[in-house]
Amino acid sequence: MEPILKVENLTRVFTRKGQPDFTAVDHIGFELYPGECLGLIGESGSGKTTVVNMITRLLDATEGSIVLDGEDITQMSGKELRRAYRKMQMVFQTPTDSFDPRCTLGDGIGESLRNLGMSRAETKQEVARLLTECGLTPEFADRYPHQVSGGQCQRASIARALAVKPKLLICDEATSSLDVTIQKEIIALLNELRWQRGAKLSILFICHDIALVQQFCNRVLVLYKGRIVEQGVPDEIIRNPKDAYTKRLIESVL
Amino acid sequence: MNEPTVRIQKIRKDTVKTRLIVFGALALLLLVCSIFSEHLTPYDPYLQDLTNVKAPPSAEHLFGTDRYGRDMLSRVIVGSRTSIYSTLLLVGIVTALGTMIGVFCGWHGKWIDTVLMRISDMFLAFPGLVFAMAVAGVLGGGLQNAIIALVAISWPKYARIARSQTLAQKETSYLKAARLSGSGTWKIIFKHILPNIIGPILVTSMLDIGTMMMELAGLSFLGLGAKPPTAEWGSMMSDTRSLLSTVPWVTLAPGFAIFVSVMIFNLLGDTIRDYADPKSRGR
Numbered sequence: 001m002e003p004i005l006k007v008e009n010l011t012r013v014f015t016r017k018g019q020p021d022f023t024a025v026d027h028i029g030f031e032l033y034p035g036e037c038l039g040l041i042g043e044s045g046s047g048k049t050t051v052v053n054m055i056t057r058l059l060d061a062t063e064g065s066i067v068l069d070g071e072d073i074t075q076m077s078g079k080e081l082r083r084a085y086r087k088m089q090m091v092f093q094t095p096t097d098s099f100d101p102r103c104t105l106g107d108g109i110g111e112s113l114r115n116l117g118m119s120r121a122e123t124k125q126e127v128a129r130l131l132t133e134c135g136l137t138p139e140f141a142d143r144y145p146h147q148v149s150g151g152q153c154q155r156a157s158i159a160r161a162l163a164v165k166p167k168l169l170i171c172d173e174a175t176s177s178l179d180v181t182i183q184k185e186i187i188a189l190l191n192e193l194r195w196q197r198g199a200k201l202s203i204l205f206i207c208h209d210i211a212l213v214q215q216f217c218n219r220v221l222v223l224y225k226g227r228i229v230e231q232g233v234p235d236e237i238i239r240n241p242k243d244a245y246t247k248r249l250i251e252s253v254l
Numbered sequence: 255m256n257e258p259t260v261r262i263q264k265i266r267k268d269t270v271k272t273r274l275i276v277f278g279a280l281a282l283l284l285l286v287c288s289i290f291s292e293h294l295t296p297y298d299p300y301l302q303d304l305t306n307v308k309a310p311p312s313a314e315h316l317f318g319t320d321r322y323g324r325d326m327l328s329r330v331i332v333g334s335r336t337s338i339y340s341t342l343l344l345v346g347i348v349t350a351l352g353t354m355i356g357v358f359c360g361w362h363g364k365w366i367d368t369v370l371m372r373i374s375d376m377f378l379a380f381p382g383l384v385f386a387m388a389v390a391g392v393l394g395g396g397l398q399n400a401i402i403a404l405v406a407i408s409w410p411k412y413a414r415i416a417r418s419q420t421l422a423q424k425e426t427s428y429l430k431a432a433r434l435s436g437s438g439t440w441k442i443i444f445k446h447i448l449p450n451i452i453g454p455i456l457v458t459s460m461l462d463i464g465t466m467m468m469e470l471a472g473l474s475f476l477g478l479g480a481k482p483p484t485a486e487w488g489s490m491m492s493d494t495r496s497l498l499s500t501v502p503w504v505t506l507a508p509g510f511a512i513f514v515s516v517m518i519f520n521l522l523g524d525t526i527r528d529y530a531d532p533k534s535r536g537r
Contacts, residue, residue: 085436099431100432116436163435
């Protein structure tokens with residue numbers, strides 16, 4: 001089976017004058033298959049967000065390649081890249097910050113559809129459908145980000161990500177800033193979307209909570225100081241960690 | 255929040271609003287006056303009456319007459335158009351230009367950012383008005399050249415504000431989301447960045463109206479701005495400064511006009527700054 005996302009030798013070195021170079025991500029490589037949910041876990045500063053920013057091309061990679069659905073997007077820019085974004089969307093960590101405070105949620109969700117040339121009326125209908133699918137009501141389209149709660153904002157954020165029917169959904173700590181009950185709801189929503197779409201949707205799930213990864217992901221990568229120190233099925237890793245860092249991580253939860 | 259805090263906030267908000275209305279109305283009045291200035295003058299501002307020169311203020315001529323017998327009140331009223339409109343034009347150009355450069359630098363980054371920001375450093379390192387005098391001197395006198403000179407020294411301030419605000423915006427999730435939604439650079443700049451950064455920039459430009467008016471009058475006073483016989487407050491003061499000890503009203507009348515309008519615009523700028531401060535807004 002062709003992987004939906006294939007990352008090879010991905011490296012990012014941050015250079016600063018007067019300071020030694022800092023390698024945030026060090027030659028990592030992994031594959032994500034259709035319908036799979038891959039967890040990426042690690043402590044803060046382990047390079048999770050850098051990896052995600054490079055995959056979404058918001059940050060240039062120093063070395064390595066990113067292949068999305070058979071297309072090398074590592075050097076893409078402008079129009080080409082915007083086309084690639086139709087296959088890849090992202091849900092961000094902080095719900096309140098993920099919508100423009102001066103635009104309504106509907107504007108934010110419909111922006112990608114409008115960019116695809118959809119008419120205003122069609123967009124409105126589609127936004128209503130997406131909101132309903134994500135457990136909100138169509139009225140939310142007219143609200144501003146500060147008028148809704150964190151959980152509602154995160155649902156709208158998922159609706160926005162699903163608008164272009166992406167093959168890859170990246171959740172960058174999408175549940176970390178929510179409280180546990182809301183967290184559970186969002187995970188339930190993501191699970192539902194996974195069952196509905198089957199092989200049409202793959203998820204890259206960035207998280208620092210190993211328990212959450214265990215119940216949600218098929219496979220997990222453990223990132224430590226910019227390297228992948230361990231990978232495999234979550235249950236196995238938890239039962240039988242090989243790397244010293246993974247052991248510490250699991251001990252800290254138990 | 256407890257009761258007294260809410261009340262203090264409400265009172266504060268109310269006073270800010272009242273101030274906004276009062277100063278806004280005064281500024282508007284000034285603008286309307288300058289639009290219709292030609293119809294408001296009691297005499298023709300350019301009509302010389304050599305039988306009645308250097309007349310002190312009287313019921314007939316409220317601000318007296320100058321050395322050619324021209325009515326000072328009429329000249330001050332007509333001068334408001336040149337002074338106020340060239341100031342607003344100047345502030346508008348500087349704000350637009352500086353913001354454009356700043357947003358471009360912040361968004362694009364890399365070497366263009368470095369080059370433009372070092373250039374702005376160079377402009378900031380120069381004593382402003384001296385540099386403006388040099389520019390106006392090279393280009394020759396005239397109101398248009400004075401405006402160009404002042405634009406040349408004032409844009410870096412706006413460029414810096416716009417740049418730092420743009421950099422902050424670039425880090426937000428919603429801007430990343432906008433990029434992922436396939437919006438092009440222009441759409442992102444006009445739809446997401448500008449609406450979010452324009453507040454502090456507008457406040458700065460409102461506060462600058464007073465300063466700019468003074469600087470423009472200053473250049474005119476030095477003979478690098480408006481040319482006689484055009485009635486402009488700065489050049490009117492300059493023309494008559496030798497008469498200050500004998501016929502003070504001819505210098506004081508335009509001076510007073512500058513003083514009043516600079517103060518109105520400064521107070522309006524302060525009030526808008528207070529109003530735009532989210533802490534003073536009850537929510």
